[in-house]
Amino acid sequence: MLHKISLGTGDINKYRMVEARGTIDELVSLGEELKGLRVCHINSTPFGGGVAEMLVCYIPLVRSLGIKADWQIIRGDRRFFTITKGLHNALQGAPFEDIKKENIVSVYQNNNLANASELDPNYDVFIVNDPQPAALRHYLSQNKAKWIWRCHVDSSQPDKTVWNFLRPYIEEYDAAVFTTPKFIPKDLELAKIVTMAPAICAFSSKNMFIKRYVCRELVENLGFDTNRPLITQVSRFDRWKDPFGTIAAYKLAKMKIPGLQLALVGSFAPDDPEGWDLHAAISDEVNKDDDIFIFSNLTGVGSMEVNAFQRASDVIIQKSIREGFGLVVAEALWKETPVVAGNAGGIPLQMPGELGNYLVNSVEECAEKIVYLLEHPTVSQKLGKIGKEIVRQNFLFPRLIRDELKLIKSLVGK
């Protein structure tokens, strides 16, 4: 059987401290209508990356509404995950190697077939995340559940061959979910296509309140000089996150702010075999400059430390060139830390109005905004406050759970 992640039951009422009362009441009543419904999320990794990050908190909260929510993880070897990372990149517009080459199609299909035979099928609704397990529905065509495909990447301009390969699998679903309307591929034909943005958990160890002096002590223990400015990028070791662009922007900014320090906090994920090579290449750069540091989940920098970095840094950078959503942006804004981020994919959704002045299209622009914010702390503080309110109103879990339960309700006919 596929691995089911062990999680308990949360408490949605905690959110009454930060959310409008109406949203929580609406959730409780949706929960009553759907009580006992068996819902299962499926993805390809229990840690590393935004989907896993969300499900860890999402499942306990949905359970607290009376729904029987679970999370199963598909299995695969390095070859399978190398192919699926290629599919992920291709959905975001990167050219894909010839799909007919070296059994790519059969490796993808055989792995999905094997996973389908090991899936616990006893659910009313399956939510399948991203391209890795997308063909499961095809191999379980007799299964009576409702099937939702949830796309977390920027699929607005997918590589044609890859999209033509994946599209028939996706069109077998009952519904598909995208983060924003512009990500919906034009030729996708499905009775129900909806959009909903991801969200963060206000109370997880990643986002819970930690006093600033503790955060500063934590980063100090990792070697930072807290009397000098610190900028941080938190992301998987992935080329779309543009870590070299971030380093280049830091170097430009350092010409104006000589004491500047840069932390690159990254994570490896078992379904992302490209991470190792990128980590090695970034480390080569880091070794040339005593004020750049690289950390990862393999050296003990976990959620609590990321939380501390996001609070102790003067500016958070997310210089992505493609980005499905970028939970890290919402995480930093929730902590009232200003963000300079790539004008890409789902990031602008999180940085409307005045925050939009800090969306950048080049290394030079990124450096310029970093310097401006470091030299104008009152502007930083103001942006931080605006950012927190945007997250509170739009990007916390109750809103996402409500959107998802409404979709589920429409599919199961309650």
Ligand code: UDP
């Ligand atoms: N993350 C982490 N440690 C790291 C790097 C990333 O915990 O060293 C988390 C980060 O805080 C965020 C998630 O991984 O919650 C990344 O999600 P995002 O949507 O930003 O990007 P994705 O990896 O899904 O492309």
